Amino acid sequence: MSKPALLIVGATGNNGTATIQALSAGDKKDMFTIRAGVRSEEKASALKKAFPGIETVKLDLDKPETLDPAFKGARSVFFILGNNENREEQAKAAIDAAKRSGTVEHFLFYSVFGAEYKAILFARQFRAAEEYLEASGLSWTHLRTIFFQENFFGWIEGIKNGALYLGIRDGKFAPLNVGDIGEMATNILTTEGHHGKAYNITGPELLDGPVMARIFSEVTGKEVNYISPDKETTLQSLLSQGWPEWQAKGLLELFEVFATNQAAVVSPDGEKLLGKN
Ligand SMILES: NC(=O)c1ccc[n+]([C@@H]2O[C@H](COP(=O)([O-])OP(=O)(O)OC[C@H]3O[C@@H](n4cnc5c(N)ncnc54)[C@H](OP(=O)(O)O)[C@@H]3O)[C@@H](O)[C@H]2O)c1
Numbered sequence: 157m158s159k160p161a162l163l164i165v166g167a168t169g170n171n172g173t174a175t176i177q178a179l180s181a182g183d184k185k186d187m188f189t190i191r192a193g194v195r196s197e198e199k200a201s202a203l204k205k206a207f208p209g210i211e212t213v214k215l216d217l218d219k220p221e222t223l224d225p226a227f228k229g230a231r232s233v234f235f236i237l238g239n240n241e242n243r244e245e246q247a248k249a250a251i252d253a254a255k256r257s258g259t260v261e262h263f264l265f266y267s268v269f270g271a272e273y274k275a276i277l278f279a280r281q282f283r284a285a286e287e288y289l290e291a292s293g294l295s296w297t298h299l300r301t302i303f304f305q306e307n308f309f310g311w312i313e314g315i316k317n318g319a320l321y322l323g324i325r326d327g328k329f330a331p332l333n334v335g336d337i338g339e340m341a342t343n344i345l346t347t348e349g350h351h352g353k354a355y356n357i358t359g360p361e362l363l364d365g366p367v368m369a370r371i372f373s374e375v376t377g378k379e380v381n382y383i384s385p386d387k388e389t390t391l392q393s394l395l396s397q398g399w400p401e402w403q404a405k406g407l408l409e410l411f412e413v414f415a416t417n418q419a420a421v422v423s424p425d426g427e428k429l430l431g432k433n
Pocket residue numbers: 165166167168169170171172194195196199215216217218236237238239240266267268269301302303304307
């Protein structure tokens with residue numbers, strides 16, 4: 157009997173790849189035919205080389221003509237948006253395509269921690285898509301994730317020079333590991349009982365800037381000091397590194413949420429999805 161098709165949108169990114177990795181291991185590997193949505197032949201080849209069992213399909217959320225062929229016959233969807241300002245429109249177009257397919261039984265939506273409060277731009281973008289999905293009639297699950305540990309690779313130059321620049325003052329949050337997210341998504345996609353649920357995912361431990369700097373000191377073997385620059389300095393630094401203005405300003409809003417301890421929680425949802433409690 158042929159296996160049901162799982163379409164992964166955003167398959168070439170951090171979370172998409174982590175999820176394909178988790179789905180390709182052990183007894184999970186025979187559950188789906190993985191259909192990875194890709195925008196370029198080059199990335200399709202690289203992904204197939206890394207995961208020989210998967211299929212790839214051309215899918216660009218900004219090219220409506222690619223949507224119906226990509227969703228055709230898919231039974232499950234893991235939908236991961238990229239870092240695009242038009243996220244809401246992209247998500248709506250994909251949700252419409254999933255509905256038109258007539259075959260999608262479960263739409264797992266990758267979202268952000270705190271989406272439901274709509275307090276900052278990123279939350280509003282993702283919540284608008286969540287709401288559209290909830291009203292679509294499709295069966296859905298939201299996987300709402302907080303700031304990744306892997307983001308700190310972007311801070312590497314400062315860390316190498318002995319400084320962790322992070323504008324969260326004395327706030328705390330619990331950074332999350334992307335490999336773990338792949339495992340959590342895999343659990344949701346391969347077990348029952350997740351339909352109509354929103355999971356709020358944090359890392360396992362609240363950390364503040366000085367503690368993060370100390371961890372970097374320990375792993376690099378050289379002193380790393382925590383420095384919390386003011387908002388304007390952070391904004392100018394992000395812009396000079398090439399961040400688009402909308403995203404840099406969104407990140408500043410997120411840092412303010414962390415600085416004021418509005419996201420200073422450790423949610424149990426992730427550990428549950430990892431089978432740890
Ligand atoms: N960084 C964080 O701490 C954090 C926390 C929570 C949520 N998020 C959000 O979670 C999402 C996923 O994160 P990630 O790190 O996995 O992202 P990522 O590594 O940047 O991957 C994004 C994926 O989306 C694809 N993509 C981009 N534009 C597309 C389009 N027009 N049509 C089809 N596919 C497109 C990319 O394809 P290509 O390879 O072709 O570019 C890639 O596969 C992002 O929206 C991110 O902002 C981030």
